[in-house]
Amino acid sequence: MNLAIQTTRLTKAYEVGFVGRKTVRALTDLDLTVEPGQLVGLLGPNGAGKSTTIKLLLNLIRPSSGEVKLFGRPPADALARAKVGFLPENPAPYEYLTGREFVTLAGQLAGMQGKALTQSVGQVIERVGMDRAKDLQIRKYSKGMIQRISLAQSLVSTPDLLILDEPTSGLDVLGRQLVRDIIIEQRKRGTTVLFCSHIIPDVEALCDRVVVLIGGKLVRDGKVTELLAGDDDQSELVIEGLEPGKLAAVPNVTQVEELGLRLSARVPDKHTTEALSAIFALGGRVVSLNRSRFSLEALFLEALKTSANSVGSDIS
Amino acid sequence: MNTLIALALNGFREASRNRVTVVVFMFAFVMIFSATVSIELTVATFDRVMTDLGLGVMSLICAFLTIFLASGLIPREIERKTIFMILAKPISRSSFVLGRYAGNLVTVFFVLGVMIALFVGQVLVQGSALNHSHLASFVGIALQVVVLTSVAFVFASVSSQYITAVCAAGLYFLGHLSSDLYKMADHAKSDVVQVIGKGLYYALPNLDRLDFKARATYNEVTTNAELFQATGYAIAYATVMLVMACLLFERRDFK
Numbered sequence: 254m255n256l257a258i259q260t261t262r263l264t265k266a267y268e269v270g271f272v273g274r275k276t277v278r279a280l281t282d283l284d285l286t287v288e289p290g291q292l293v294g295l296l297g298p299n300g301a302g303k304s305t306t307i308k309l310l311l312n313l314i315r316p317s318s319g320e321v322k323l324f325g326r327p328p329a330d331a332l333a334r335a336k337v338g339f340l341p342e343n344p345a346p347y348e349y350l351t352g353r354e355f356v357t358l359a360g361q362l363a364g365m366q367g368k369a370l371t372q373s374v375g376q377v378i379e380r381v382g383m384d385r386a387k388d389l390q391i392r393k394y395s396k397g398m399i400q401r402i403s404l405a406q407s408l409v410s411t412p413d414l415l416i417l418d419e420p421t422s423g424l425d426v427l428g429r430q431l432v433r434d435i436i437i438e439q440r441k442r443g444t445t446v447l448f449c450s451h452i453i454p455d456v457e458a459l460c461d462r463v464v465v466l467i468g469g470k471l472v473r474d475g476k477v478t479e480l481l482a483g484d485d486d487q488s489e490l491v492i493e494g495l496e497p498g499k500l501a502a503v504p505n506v507t508q509v510e511e512l513g514l515r516l517s518a519r520v521p522d523k524h525t526t527e528a529l530s531a532i533f534a535l536g537g538r539v540v541s542l543n544r545s546r547f548s549l550e551a552l553f554l555e556a557l558k559t560s561a562n563s564v565g566s567d568i569s
Numbered sequence: 570m571n572t573l574i575a576l577a578l579n580g581f582r583e584a585s586r587n588r589v590t591v592v593v594f595m596f597a598f599v600m601i602f603s604a605t606v607s608i609e610l611t612v613a614t615f616d617r618v619m620t621d622l623g624l625g626v627m628s629l630i631c632a633f634l635t636i637f638l639a640s641g642l643i644p645r646e647i648e649r650k651t652i653f654m655i656l657a658k659p660i661s662r663s664s665f666v667l668g669r670y671a672g673n674l675v676t677v678f679f680v681l682g683v684m685i686a687l688f689v690g691q692v693l694v695q696g697s698a699l700n701h702s703h704l705a706s707f708v709g710i711a712l713q714v715v716v717l718t719s720v721a722f723v724f725a726s727v728s729s730q731y732i733t734a735v736c737a738a739g740l741y742f743l744g745h746l747s748s749d750l751y752k753m754a755d756h757a758k759s760d761v762v763q764v765i766g767k768g769l770y771y772a773l774p775n776l777d778r779l780d781f782k783a784r785a786t787y788n789e790v791t792t793n794a795e796l797f798q799a800t801g802y803a804i805a806y807a808t809v810m811l812v813m814a815c816l817l818f819e820r821r822d823f824k
Contacts (some may be wrong), residue, residue, distance in 0.1 A: 266824070314822040331659040339657035343695045345649040347579070349586040361575035361660035390586075406654060416657075 255325035257414050257445035258287035258310060265305050280469045281306040282319070289413070289446065292440050293458035294477075295449040303449050303470040304342065307418055310447075311339060323414065334363065338412030342419040342449075342558060348392035352383050352402040356409050357560065363410035370409075374519060377405040382431060396423040404432065414445045421452055428434035431461060432498055435499035465553060486522040488544055490529075492516055495537035503531040572660050573668045575790055579749055581679070582674015584638055594680055600626040600685045616697050617786055623688045624706050624782040631681055631714050638673050639721030643818075652823060663815040670722055670811060680714055681707075684718035685796070702784050705791035710779040710805035716774045717741055720809035726818040743778030778783045 263283040266276050280302040289292050299304045306542035308314045309321055312328035345354045358379060358547035360370045378387050381401040391399065399425045405417060417436070421429045436459055439446055450456050456463060463480060473480065487507070492500075493515050500509050500516060507526035510517040520528040522544065532539060584590045601623055646652045656665065666812050685707055692699055713779075721737035728736075743750075754766020781791045781797050 290807075291769065295606040308653075308823065313653060313656060315820075331661050333659075334657060337657065337659075340652065341650065341653040341657075343650070345656060346654065347583065347650045347651060349583050352581075354582070358575060358579055359658065360655070362572055362655065364571070364659060366571060403654065476623055498816075 255289075256286050256287060256322070257289045257291070257324060258329055258447065259320075259325075260285045260306075260309070261320045263306075263309060263321060264317050265302075265309060265314060266317045278469050280309070280466075283466075283471055285464060285474075287469065289445050290440075290443045291461060292436070292446045292448065292461050294456035294463045295466065296446060296453065296456060296463060297466035298422075300468075301466040303419065303466055305341075305469070306466070307341075307416055307447070307449065308553045310416065311337070336413035337414045338407035338410065340404050340407040340415075340417045340420050342422065344399060346399065346403055346406070349390060350396040351388050352394070352405070353378060353387040355402060355505055356405045359406035360409040365410055365488050373409050373411070373491070377408045378402075380408070380435065391426070396498070397425060397428050401428065401431075408435070408439075412444060414447070416449075417449045418449045419451065420448070421450065421455060454507050484546065487519045488525045488528075488542060490518045490520065490525075490532070490539055491538055491541040492518060492532055493538045495532065495535060499535050499537075502535060503526060503528050544555055573631075574662075576665065576668025577671035577675055580638075580642065580669055583642070583672070583677045584676035587638060590676070590680075590775050591707055591768050593630060593637075594683070597626060597630040597680065598687065601684060601691065616788075617690075619688075619695070619697070620693060620703065620750065621693040621786045623691070623780075624710070626787045627681065627684045627688070627707075628683065628710050628713070628780075628782060631710055632717060634677050634680060634703060635714050635717045636721060636734055636737045636741065637675065639674060639725055640730050640737055642673065643722070644668055644728070644730040644733060647823060650823075656823070662819050662821075665724065666726060666815050666818050667811065669761055670718060670814075673718050675749075677718070678711065681711060681714070685730060700788065702791050704789060705781040705796055706785040706788075707780045708796060709799065712779040712799055713776050715807045716776065716779065716803050716810075717744075719807035719814070720774055722814040723810050723817065724813040724815065727821065734807065738775060741776065744774040744779065745771050746777070748777045775802070779803055 260283050263280060263285075264278070266278045267279040268274050269277055269526060279300075283302070283306060285306075295303050295306065299497065305314070306439060309316055311314060311334065313328075316508060321328055323333040323337065328334060336468065343385065347358075350358065353374060356374045357370065360374055365373065378384055381404050383401050383405060386398060388445075391402065394402065400420070404417075404420060407417070415436075417432075420432045424432065433455065436446055436448065448456065460477055462476050463473065464471060491512065492529065494518060497509060497516060499519055500506055503518070503520075504527055505520050506518050507521065508517075508519040518528070525542070529539060529542075603622075612616050643652075646655070656662065660668075689699060692703075717737065717740075720740050721733055724733040724736045750766055750773070751770040754770065757763050757766060779802070784791050785787075
């Protein structure tokens with residue numbers, strides 16, 4: 254079976270400036286494969302090359318070198334994009350159209366027509382919660398409504414590959430939950446999803462696999478469970494009735510913070526029981542205990558640190 | 570084909586919901602009606618004033634609308650990044666350009682059609698008759714739209730809205746002076762000037778060749794052979810321009 258996405262040594266460099274032209278390397282030698290049905294999160298700071306990768310996948314820009322394939326075809330071939338749904342960051346649909354007209358146009362451009370088109374348009378508009386506003390011109394929509402209708406256009410042709418660039422941007426809590434639910438539904442029906450977001454908890458909660466780009470280079474790629482596994486898991490205890498100095502007597506405490514009348518202490522997960530016994534022996538009360546896993550955010554920050562905090566692309 | 574139709578109809582819908590198009594349309598309406606009033610102010614015959622003013626208004630309105638729409642559509646879509654969602658669909662970039670081109674033509678032809686209906690209505694109400702030269706002028710205006718839109722699309726495929734508008738407007742005026750350019754080159758003493766002048770004559774759109782308004786005003790005959798030649802020229806020129814626009818657009822990166 255063909256891979257949903259395959260990039261081989263994919264590189265994109267831009268020439269900028271008239272005098273003393275400089276080369277900006279937005280992406281360098283990206284090797285990425287995504288199997289059908291996978292839900293992959295693409296993470297990276299600003300200028301990491303996430304949007305460049307997406308644009309290369311959709312033939313919006315051409316690679317300087319290397320190769321891209323969608324379902325075994327180069328993206329310049331319209332057939333490669335036949336089963337791709339795309340939601341860009343800050344989408345700007347035609348504002349003179351109504352929501353329904355825009356989604357219908359998206360379906361027509363994806364090759365749909367007749368009853369199948371009408372039915373699909375109705376279904377996706379309802380799914381994104383835009384049924385009541387579907388006949389209003391998009392110029393009258395709020396940012397969240399624009400995001401929802403743009404999501405509907407990406408779903409109208411029942412894509413096999415869904416590329417979502419910051420899909421929860423501009424959405425309220427309900428909207429964000431809706432997007433998460435839709436992504437989960439799509440995953441269940443076997444759609445491959447490439448999900449690019451700054452909201453790390455969303456990526457952590459939804460994705461099978463995470464790819465971290467920094468400075469146009471791939472610095473981490475793996476299953477979320479593997480990347481987050483380690484001996485660094487910690488427990489966070491909130492304690493009352495103890496002086497900060499007394500916590501020195503509690504074994505294995507790694508970090509202490511004063512929270513008004515309470516104290517917050519971190520201990521390695523495997524030493525939690527010993528720490529609790531010691532706190533009780535000193536007369537302290539434990540108000541809460543939370544297991545704090547090594548998060549994707551910590552992983553992301555660590556990757557950023559090892560790349561010398563290089564936000565942005567290489568300029569030469 | 571369905572994609573092309575969808576894009577063309579979308580272009581028509583965009584233009585028809587644009588305030589500028591509506592205002593221009595109403596302006597054309599008023600101008601053509603004002604021909605009847607101006608009859609009272611001149612010593613010329615109704616036929617001549619009506620033909621002169623009516624065809625002149627039609628020609629100018631079509632040129633303005635063509636430049637306004639052609640310069641705005643693609644560059645604005647790129648600037649707002651709407652194009653990301655459209656080109657991510659399984660359509661070729663050439664189809665996008667051709668669909669947008671067709672949309673522009675449908676819009677301007679619709680406005681032209683309404684103006685022609687108004688003009689014909691006024692002529693018939695006043696008891697005058699239409700002649701072959703009038704029809705040739707209508708065809709000529711339509712052919713100018715075909716050529717001017719294609720020229721504007723070449724600029725629109727690689728540059729911004731304002732550059733496109735300025736270049737297309739400049740070429741519209743130059744296009745009406747191309748015969749003079751040829752004559753000037755012909756009379757030039759320097760061979761280099763002759764070559765450059767004649768080269769420009771062939772490269773620039775020869776809109777003068779598609780303009781039969783003056784003949785209609787003075788009731789001079791435009792033969793079918795001339796009309797066929799003009800049509801052939803317009804189609805050939807527009808085809809070359811569209812191929813250029815598609816090639817340039819195909820190579821473009823959308824950052």
